[in-house]
Amino acid sequence: MKVAARRRSVLLGAALLVAALGAFCASRAPDTLEYFLGRSEVQNGNPIPAPLPDYQVPGVEQKGLSRLLAGTAGVLATFGVVTLLSTILSARRGQGGERASPNDRAP
């Protein structure tokens, strides 16, 4: 399991690097949907205000740094939320007496 954990860490590190790439090198052109909708009318439509709107940390002036911080927060938040969700969902199997295949690999 140790090896698997180390490999997962490598992948998480890669995710942080990719987010950094996105922070500094991403194209600023609108995506297909924004382009066809006309960008202006879809801004700020969310009823719940987001803490890091448009991948920027409010108050951080430098755009790239702001996006890097927001992206790092997003990678860690996604990791946390999805890990929690998958742990809860996979734990449910044991309790519910759902089919546990004899072919399941031991962890």
Place this chain on the structure above:
Amino acid sequence: MHIADGVIERPAVVVGTWILGGGGVLIASRWFSRGVHEDRAALVGVLGAFIFAAQMVNFPLLGLPVSAHLVGTGLLTLLLGPAAAIVVMAAVLLVQALLFQDGGVVAWGANALGLAVVGAVAAAGTIRAVPVRFRKHSLTAAAAGTAAVLGSTLTCGLILVLGTELDPTVVLVGMGGVQAIAAVAEGAITALAFSAVRATLGSDAPLWPSQGEFR
């Protein structure tokens, strides 16, 4: 391709997409909880984080005035299977909407339906159409990534046609045409990322499908 809040003007379409998208995610989460191996559960969060990061990297699309980014539904389906792919993508969409205003909160149902549910079903259908011995091939991975984006685009287009005043021809031909190019790019990146992730995780990684597992 995330639909923002305020774009879909007809409430019936918002409700309908929540029923279909939310229902699809609920069914997928049941399959996920039945089928997932404990050791795969640990991997799921890392892959979700990776997809979130990849979606930040917008690249210019040929000479067009638009950018695209990896969506990753095809990649997740190749690595984890369709049920887990739907759950992970739905969670990524939720984080993006709540923290970054990227895609709507009210429009989450529509985005979950197109990008998660239909994308994963299209990718899984493509993978299953390929003989078993070729399922880990790069071309299969590319086809799965492309199929996922085409399915998502078609769904998104239909939602816009039903839910907005936009000209259906512009949506389906114009947006569809541009997205077809994005779909090919998605396929290429999916194939590269699929080999890279598998090489990183090693041959004994608990990826889909494991023995005795069909979903």
